[in-house]
Amino acid sequence: MTSPSSRVQTNRPAKLEPNTPPGKQLRKPPGPWRIAWASFRRNPYAMAGLIVLSFFILVGLFAPFLTSYDPAKIDLLAANLKAGTDGHLLGTDELGRDTFTRLLYSSRVSLLVGFLVALGSVLIGSVVGSISGYFGGFVDTVFMRLVDVMNSIPLLFLNILVLAIFGTEFKYLIMVLVLTSWMSVARLVRGNFLQLREMQYVEAAKAIGVSSWGIIFRHLLRNASFPIIVNATLMVGGAILSESALSYLGLGIKAPQTSWGLMLSNAQEFMLVDPMQAVYPGLCILIVVLAVNFIGDGIQDALNPRKNTTLTGRRLERWRKSFSKSGT
Amino acid sequence: MAEKLLEIRNLTVGFQTDNGVVKATDRVNLTLNKGETVCLVGESGSGKSVTSLAVMRLIEYGGGAILEGDVGFKGDDLTSRSQEEMIRIRGNKIAMIFQDPMSALNPVYSVGDQIAESVMLHQKKSKKEAWKTAVHLLRLVGIPAPEMRVKQYPHELSGGMCQRVVIAIALACDPDLLIADEPTTALDVTVQAQILDLLRKLQKDLGMSILLITHDMGVAAEMGDRIAVMYAGVIVEEGAVADIFANPSHPYTIGLLQSVPGLEGARGEELYTIRGNIPSLNQLPTGCRFHPRCPHVRERCKSTEPPVFKVNSDHQAACWMYASGGDSEAWRQELEQRS
Amino acid sequence: MTEFIIRRLLQSVLVLILITILTFSLIHLAPGGPFQIMLSPGLSPEAMETQARNLGLYDPVPVQYFRWLGDLLQGDLGYTFKNHIPVGQIIWPTVSNTIVLMGAAWFLTLLISIPWGIYNSTRVYSLSDQSASFISYLGFAMPTFWFGIILQQIFSLKLDWLPLSDMYTMSKEGDLGDLLMHLILPVTVLTLGFLAAYVKYSRASMLEVLHQDYIRTARAKGVREGRVIYKHALRNALIPIITVVALDLPLLVAGAALTENVFNWPGMGRLFVEMAVAREYSVLMAITMIVAVIVIVGNFVADVLYAIVDPRVQLNKRGGKAA
Numbered sequence: 001m002t003s004p005s006s007r008v009q010t011n012r013p014a015k016l017e018p019n020t021p022p023g024k025q026l027r028k029p030p031g032p033w034r035i036a037w038a039s040f041r042r043n044p045y046a047m048a049g050l051i052v053l054s055f056f057i058l059v060g061l062f063a064p065f066l067t068s069y070d071p072a073k074i075d076l077l078a079a080n081l082k083a084g085t086d087g088h089l090l091g092t093d094e095l096g097r098d099t100f101t102r103l104l105y106s107s108r109v110s111l112l113v114g115f116l117v118a119l120g121s122v123l124i125g126s127v128v129g130s131i132s133g134y135f136g137g138f139v140d141t142v143f144m145r146l147v148d149v150m151n152s153i154p155l156l157f158l159n160i161l162v163l164a165i166f167g168t169e170f171k172y173l174i175m176v177l178v179l180t181s182w183m184s185v186a187r188l189v190r191g192n193f194l195q196l197r198e199m200q201y202v203e204a205a206k207a208i209g210v211s212s213w214g215i216i217f218r219h220l221l222r223n224a225s226f227p228i229i230v231n232a233t234l235m236v237g238g239a240i241l242s243e244s245a246l247s248y249l250g251l252g253i254k255a256p257q258t259s260w261g262l263m264l265s266n267a268q269e270f271m272l273v274d275p276m277q278a279v280y281p282g283l284c285i286l287i288v289v290l291a292v293n294f295i296g297d298g299i300q301d302a303l304n305p306r307k308n309t310t311l312t313g314r315r316l317e318r319w320r321k322s323f324s325k326s327g328t
Numbered sequence: 329m330a331e332k333l334l335e336i337r338n339l340t341v342g343f344q345t346d347n348g349v350v351k352a353t354d355r356v357n358l359t360l361n362k363g364e365t366v367c368l369v370g371e372s373g374s375g376k377s378v379t380s381l382a383v384m385r386l387i388e389y390g391g392g393a394i395l396e397g398d399v400g401f402k403g404d405d406l407t408s409r410s411q412e413e414m415i416r417i418r419g420n421k422i423a424m425i426f427q428d429p430m431s432a433l434n435p436v437y438s439v440g441d442q443i444a445e446s447v448m449l450h451q452k453k454s455k456k457e458a459w460k461t462a463v464h465l466l467r468l469v470g471i472p473a474p475e476m477r478v479k480q481y482p483h484e485l486s487g488g489m490c491q492r493v494v495i496a497i498a499l500a501c502d503p504d505l506l507i508a509d510e511p512t513t514a515l516d517v518t519v520q521a522q523i524l525d526l527l528r529k530l531q532k533d534l535g536m537s538i539l540l541i542t543h544d545m546g547v548a549a550e551m552g553d554r555i556a557v558m559y560a561g562v563i564v565e566e567g568a569v570a571d572i573f574a575n576p577s578h579p580y581t582i583g584l585l586q587s588v589p590g591l592e593g594a595r596g597e598e599l600y601t602i603r604g605n606i607p608s609l610n611q612l613p614t615g616c617r618f619h620p621r622c623p624h625v626r627e628r629c630k631s632t633e634p635p636v637f638k639v640n641s642d643h644q645a646a647c648w649m650y651a652s653g654g655d656s657e658a659w660r661q662e663l664e665q666r667s
Numbered sequence: 668m669t670e671f672i673i674r675r676l677l678q679s680v681l682v683l684i685l686i687t688i689l690t691f692s693l694i695h696l697a698p699g700g701p702f703q704i705m706l707s708p709g710l711s712p713e714a715m716e717t718q719a720r721n722l723g724l725y726d727p728v729p730v731q732y733f734r735w736l737g738d739l740l741q742g743d744l745g746y747t748f749k750n751h752i753p754v755g756q757i758i759w760p761t762v763s764n765t766i767v768l769m770g771a772a773w774f775l776t777l778l779i780s781i782p783w784g785i786y787n788s789t790r791v792y793s794l795s796d797q798s799a800s801f802i803s804y805l806g807f808a809m810p811t812f813w814f815g816i817i818l819q820q821i822f823s824l825k826l827d828w829l830p831l832s833d834m835y836t837m838s839k840e841g842d843l844g845d846l847l848m849h850l851i852l853p854v855t856v857l858t859l860g861f862l863a864a865y866v867k868y869s870r871a872s873m874l875e876v877l878h879q880d881y882i883r884t885a886r887a888k889g890v891r892e893g894r895v896i897y898k899h900a901l902r903n904a905l906i907p908i909i910t911v912v913a914l915d916l917p918l919l920v921a922g923a924a925l926t927e928n929v930f931n932w933p934g935m936g937r938l939f940v941e942m943a944v945a946r947e948y949s950v951l952m953a954i955t956m957i958v959a960v961i962v963i964v965g966n967f968v969a970d971v972l973y974a975i976v977d978p979r980v981q982l983n984k985r986g987g988k989a990a
Contacts (some may be wrong), residue, residue, distance in 0.1 A: 156921035164943035282813030289808035419889030431880040
């Protein structure tokens with residue numbers, strides 16, 4: 001097909017990197033990342049999301065410095081205090097634990113779960129998707145059937161099942177959430193690979209003797225990275241929601257650790273005593289997930305600039321934008 | 329004098345864009361007589377399709393608006409009609425066929441459904457009668473085994489077949505005017521000829537007028553009684569087919585004709601191209617819209633837009649060359665030498 | 668058509684078999700395996716050994732799998748570990764309760780969201796359109812169970828308009844009016860999550876269709892705008908919506924499970940959580956299988972519907988447009 005000598009004059013798409021032997025670094029012009037960042041900065045929702053998320057990260061990191069209480073300390077004498085009494089900013093729960101403190105520490109847990117799960121899913125999904133997309137054939141069929149199967153079980157049930165079997169430790173929680181959310185990344189990477197592996201620079205790389213894995217990691221994965229990042233961002237939000245649901249059901253985070261979902265579970269039992277205890281943790285989840293989703297949307301818009309304003313009505317153009325945003 | 333069927337006067341169509349209103353056509357004048365075929369020729373983006381959609385008053389659904397001018401149809405101004413009234417005219421008195429027959433048919437309804445719908449909308453016929461008419465129409469447009477085809481879905485037909493179905497839909501109510509927007513562009517060459525033959529035959533049999541929109545000078549020569557050439561939203565030349573081909577008068581038309589590969593041209597000879605590109609409608613040049621690409625450009629062209637001048641009794645061109653006085657005589661000679 | 672249905676049926680069966688393998692392997696991966704769970708407590712080691720042998724727990728795993736599968740196919744779901752009750756006896760009543768809740772929510776969601784989405788597609792960026800997009804952001808980010816708790820606080824505890832939880836008021840079992848009152852809150856919670864997403868889908872799908880050439884052809888025929896939308900566009904727009912709705916079925920089942928726990932609804936989801944805490948593996952396996960069957964049947968029905976709505980499907984393998 002392609003001989004080594006002919007690889008230079010292949011007509012490759014302009015956006016892909018130049019035909020230098022892999023391994024040799026080229027100095028890049030202001031890359032797509034910088035352009036994307038500039039566009040992201042102009043998106044008020046995305047920036048608000050970023051600020052809110054950073055706020056929660058900081059709160060989680062510095063929780064011990066922001067409160068004088070211990071989140072796990074039970075003090076039955078101070079149970080169910082109203083907000084503002086005895087220095088308890090948001091009151092205490094049924095066991096006398098300071099609600100404000102628990103909110104701070106929960107932010108740690110939720111965000112940790114969110115990021116770890118997104119990271120793990122991207123890793124597994126990328127590996128499965130790359131193998132599936134690159135080698136095709138039997139391997140591909142097996143993996144894609146697996147994805148089909150995973151998508152036909154309500155994943156919450158699978159999560160609960162696994163946690164029931166293995167026990168509700170933090171590492172199992174992360175593991176099971178990863179195992180039930182890698183599929184979208186795998187699909188995405190596979191789709192990208194199917195498109196890209198036909199391209200001539202892969203032929204060229206093969207021809208000069210780069211191994212399959214070398215091609216995958218140097219060239220193909222780099223091209224699939226944009227959509228993966230968007231997907232991963234949205235996955236953070238999904239994982240936070242899943243964690244809160246599992247903890248609420250009593251199968252996730254367990255005391256003495258604390259999480260927003262767990263707080264809600266306790267608060268529901270004592271709704272009659274202090275209804276506000278159920279409001280705060282839910283609001284925190286809502287705000288964090290909303291922030292993450294705004295960031296995800298912002299990244300997506302920044303990475304896929306749609307600037308083709310031709311002779312069409314403005315309404316039509318805005319319509320197109322919103323349509324492609326809905327991700328069909 | 330032949331009877332006028334369609335009279336477009338000063339038709340200006342605008343679209344709202346981020347940079348304000350853009351005029352897709354600018355004071356277009358065009359007349360179509362009864363039983364006549366007029367070809368509207370131009371590159372894509374020249375405003376031909378916009379003109380036809382404006383006649384149908386379908387332009388409003390695409391985000392455009394008629395800003396100025398009127399469309400006289402049988403002495404009736406269509407631009408002052410409401411959409412409610414236009415419904416009775418569209419598909420009934422004026423019918424339209426489109427460029428891509430495969431996408432012009434609704435994929436989820438059978439061919440018969442789609443033809444019969446038009447019949448039922450405009451002629452108070454029962455569903456059964458309408459389906460009979462559909463079979464009859466399919467036979468009329470030359471589809472073999474129409475009783476079988478009528479039950480099929482568009483994806484089961486070839487492109488040429490689909491275009492015949494689209495034509496059958498258009499003919500359902502025996503319209504006075506058929507607007508054909510690039511009816512053969514999406515088809516294979518042999519199928520193109522068949523469809524054009526069919527249109528010509530139907531016109532003769534049914535006595536309708538056709539407004540044929542095409543970018544292909546060859547198609548225009550074959551089909552048209554008269555030709556109107558559009559460039560960047562204006563009609564630059566109009567006249568009888570024979571006259572236009574024998575005596576092209578606007579430099580743009582001349583360029584168009586020269587860029588058609590002929591059989592007599594020597595092989596290997598480079599094909600003539602008009603230099604430059606059609607201007608974007610929101611950055612039109614001053615003066616004559618063609619002047620940046622015109623090989624015969626004069627100072628006057630750069631500043632003032634030329635009105636339409638008569639070349640002879642039934643032939644007109646929007647070019648300063650045909651203004652009386654000045655150096656126009658010498659100018660025309662220069663043109664003749666060049667072409 | 669028949670061929671299409673058979674092919675889809677075979678695919679569904681294959682997925683179902685894979686799910687049984689997955690579920691079975693999971694249980695066998697459990698630390699200690701299902702051994703201790705299945706054996707009666709309080710036996711001497713020797714007796715345990717005998718019982719295990721009798722139960723076939725020393726057989727190779729594939730043999731055990733096929734025995735379990737065979738029992739499953741005969742409708743034998745096994746017995747609970749604690750009280751040795753037939754699993755079927757516990758599960759079946761909850762299945763219908765879940766279907767009532769899910770069905771009501773699903774029906775309401777589609778009933779509201781599709782017309783709303785279509786309406787928004789004809790009035791892009793109207794107030795109605797923007798409120799739908801606002802709700803969809805909330806719907807995607809809000810923990811549904813929290814929304815349920817908040818509704819309970821407002822409508823049950825504070826205003827005392829609606830029952831706090833359960834399916835029936837005590838001693839009113841079987842009363843339809845009472846059931847409806849109990850349905851309002853959980854159905855609202857379930858609907859909100861999906862409503863916004865479906866409004867968005869139907870709007871997007873409709874907008875895409877409205878810009879197709881055949882819509883222009885219909886208008887050029889003199890079809891009035893109402894008919895253009897409800898006859899020519901709607902049927903085409905429904906095709907992708909059917910797929911999405913079917914693909915979301917697992918999400919709906921999961922959502923129902925959470926909602927059941929919030930409102931103490933005696934359904935499969937609540938039972939599942941209860942049994943998970945109690946580690947009743949046979950019940951968990953059975954429910955997982957039932958839920959998978961519901962989802963797969965749902966997807967199958969959607970595909971058949973798809974084939975009915977879209978004449979192109981019969982010729983092609985699946986979905987996709989004819990070339």
